[in-house]
Amino acid sequence: MQNERLRAVMTARGWTHADLANATGVDPKSVERWVNLGRTPRRVTAFKAAETLGEDVHALWPALRQARAARAVSPELVALYDQRADLPVSTFVDLFAQAREHIDVLVYAAVFIHEAYPRLNDLLRERAAEGCSVRIAVGDADSENVQQRGKEERFGHGIESRCRLALMHYRTLLSVPGVELRTHGTSLYNSIYRADDQMLVNAHVWGVNAYGAPVWHLRWHSEGSMFDSYAQSFEAVWDTAQPVQEGTQ
Template structure:
C-alpha cells in the first residue's frame, strides 16, 4: 500500500526522488519504495525527511515509533506549565507572534485579552501579507455552548456571547487580509489553542474558572511526539465544522 502522506508531503514541498535520495544518501529507488511500497526508512532517514517536509514522523509513518517512545517524546514537548494564563509573560506572546512565519492558528470563544495588544491586528495583517497562513476560530455568539460556559463561570448566560461579538468586531479588520481566514464555531471548548509555527500555547479550561485563571501549557513540536499533534488535530476538527461569520 503506497504511503500517500509521504507522497503528498513531498509534492507540497516541491521535492522529488532525487532530492530525498541526496539528502538521505540513498538510491532513488529506495526512496521510491518508501513511497510506493510503504517501506519504513531507518530513524535517521525519517528525521531528515520529516524536517524537509515540515511534518512529524508520526504523521508520515504512524506505526514507526513505539507507543512508549512516543510518550517519552511527548513529555519532552512540554516546555513549561503555567498555573494560570495570566501568569504567562507578555514578552512570550510577543516573541512567538514575531517569530511565526508559516502558521498562526487561534481557537477561542472570545480571547479578549488579546485586544490588550494594540499592535496585534496590524501585526497579523503584515504576517498574512508576507505569506503566513492565519486561521482564527471564534465562538459563535448564537451557540448554546457559549451561554452554558457563562453559566459555568458564574457570570451569566449573556456574558460569553457578548464577549464573542466583541471579538468578532475586534478581528473584523482582518477579513480582507491575504492568507487569513476567520470562522465561528459552536463546539464545547475544552482548550483554547494558540499556535505559532511549531510552538503552541494551550489554555486548558477548568469548570467554574475563567480562562485567565486556568493552567496553560507551552509546547514545542518534536518529530515523533504526540502531544503537540493531538492539539493540532483538535484544531483541525473544529475548523472543519466551523462556518463563515455573519458580519
C-alpha cells in the same frame, strides 16, 4: 547482548536485516546492531519496526517502557504555567511574531490580547503579507455551548458579549489576503494559539474562567504526540466553523 526476541521473530518471518532496514528506512547496520548488540532504536523507528513485524514494541524492546517511565514528561513540553494570568501578553505576541507559515487561534473570545496589545491586528497583517496563513476561530455568541460556558463560569452574559467583542476586533482583517475568520459553537475544552511548530494551550476547567486555568507551551517533537493532537483538534473545529462574511453582523 543479543536481542533474542527480535532475532526469533525475524527468523520466523524469513526477514533479513536488509528487509527490516528497508521497511523502517534505516541502514542495515542499524538493524544488525539491534539484533546482535541489543541496541534500542529511536522510539518512532521502534514502533514502525514492531508494527511491520506484527509484534508488541515493548516485548521487542523493554527498555522503551523503562525510558518512558523515567522521562515521565513529554519531549514537546517547553513550560507549564499554573494559570494563564501568569503569562505576560508578550508571550503570545512574541509567539505570533516568530511565525512564518501558520498562525492558528481557537478561542471563545480571548480579547485580553487585543486589550493589552492594540497592535495585534497590525502584527497579523504583517505576518499574512509575508506569506503566513492566519486562521482565527472565535465563539459564536448565540450558540448553546457559549451560553452554557457563561453559566458554568458564573459569568452570565459576559462571555457572549466578549465573543461579539472579539469578532469586532478581528472583523477588520476580513479583507486581508491570507487571513480567515470563522465562528464556532463547539464545546471548547482548550484554547489553542499556534505559531508554526510552537503552541500555547490554555486548558479549560469547569467553573473557572480561562485566565485562571493552566497553560502549557508545546514545541513539536518527532517523538511526541501532544502537539499533533491539539493541531488535529483545531482542524476538526475549523472544519465545522462558519466563515464570517464582510458586511454581516
